[in-house]
Amino acid sequence: MEMPRIDAAIVARKPAIVAALQEVLPPDAVIFDEIEVRAYECDALTAYRCPPLAAVLPRTTAEVSAVLRICHKMGVPVVPRGAGTSLAGGALPTGDCVILGVARMNGVLETDYPNRFIRVQSGRTNLSVTGAVESDGFFYAPDPSSQLACAIAGNIAMNSGGAHCLKYGVTTNNLLGVTLVQMDGTVLEIGGAHFDAGGLDLLGVICGSEGQLGVVTEATLRILPKPEGARPVLMGFDSNEVAGECVSDIIKAGILPVAIEFMDRPCIEATEAFAKAGYPMCEALLIVEVEGSKAEIDEQLALIIEIAKRHNPVELREAADEDQAKRIWLGRKSAFGAMGQINDYMCLDGTIPVSSLPYVLRRIGEMSKQYGLAVGNVFHAGDGNMHPLILYDANKPGDLELCEAFGADVLKLCVEVGGCLTGEHGVGIEKRDLMKVQFAPEDMEAQLWVKDVFDPQWLLNPAKVFPLDVTASRRAV
């Protein structure tokens, strides 16, 4: 992976930059010691690391604005950061940048139940948004598996999804408004407490813009009444293909479960060894969850089980109570950690048409043999969002490069079958150089124009999303 060139002239001005930042922030909010800044040298894509010049931890929109004004004036790149759980290297620093972390901006600003929204500072973690409203019978729907740690800021930047987004949509479907600070410090209010504000859909442009267009400091989020109940069923099959066909049949039947999750044998084995969730040892496993009243759940599950039976499942286990439901989910929620115990891994994130699942899984298996690297598949099958986890050894020379090439082939395959490069993790640095596989030059150019408008000097989150050769003419990266 080609890293961006570091501007030595900016690095040479570090004392002046730090002094300027210290003028607008409290002393504990500016981190510049060479050892301390290492806490920000990577995100969850740990294969790539680079300590930043400095990091700042503002507490208010006004402080964010002041920081950006300074960096804009001094020509210093800024990398916005939430909790640093990006799997695409979205929050990876450059050596000449200031990391702008919003972790301390975690307050609830307003809850409005009659109008069903909550307004929060963007550093609030995903799970604690639900935590703030659940005692009143509400919840925030998008649920990335990292929801205990990841921030709403990162969710908005990556348009994050999760297991339950099959029914409720991803972040963009649950976002009503943002406060956005532009690189020159200007504060914009975009959207509001209702869907579809007038004018151009700037909220749609901001959601999923990966820290390229501004820093989100506050967000208004749609909250929903908690369903009466939910119940998962665990299904085991003796091949990936059959499990894939079962997913297609459930969707084709017009049933809308709240989640359909898929795990293949390598993932099942790793998860059982790690979390002991009591999964059957089979080739492929599905977790299908439905929700509603008891009668609704019974009716939907009966239909789903009938469909599953047509595919000769080796296991069919409906959760009888809350404890069993938790055990069924335990394995799925531990899958990434379980794979991480075996070796280093790179988690891919491509999306494919659900009907091509069997073919794509077969091809990934063939590629695994070709590259000599093991792969486990765990993903949101209902919407075709795949997460192949490629295992490699970071200490073995050449293994990372092999893993990168394998990953690129898988993502190209996703585009080839009519899917796309990313379902929910974003492009970041990981898929940057593959953007040309999906976008024609004129499509990419339109995206660059948007960047030009919001950040004409190209100072925000450098070297991400757009291939370096494409952006070279915009700013010398």
Ligand SMILES: Cc1cc2nc3c(=O)[nH]c(=O)nc-3n(C[C@H](O)[C@H](O)[C@H](O)COP(=O)(O)OP(=O)(O)OC[C@H]3O[C@@H](n4cnc5c(N)ncnc54)[C@H](O)[C@@H]3O)c2cc1C
């Ligand atoms: C174990 C694990 C499981 C995961 N599961 C899922 C999953 O199920 N679904 C899913 O979608 N993702 C998942 N992820 C990926 C990750 O958690 C999400 O992308 C998440 O939204 C990142 O949030 P963050 O706060 O950690 O953002 P960061 O990693 O800090 O940053 C992510 C991006 O957001 C930008 N950004 C951060 N703050 C701001 C801001 N204030 N303004 C503008 N831009 C900003 C950054 O520049 C960067 O480009 C998982 C990650 C891990 C490690």
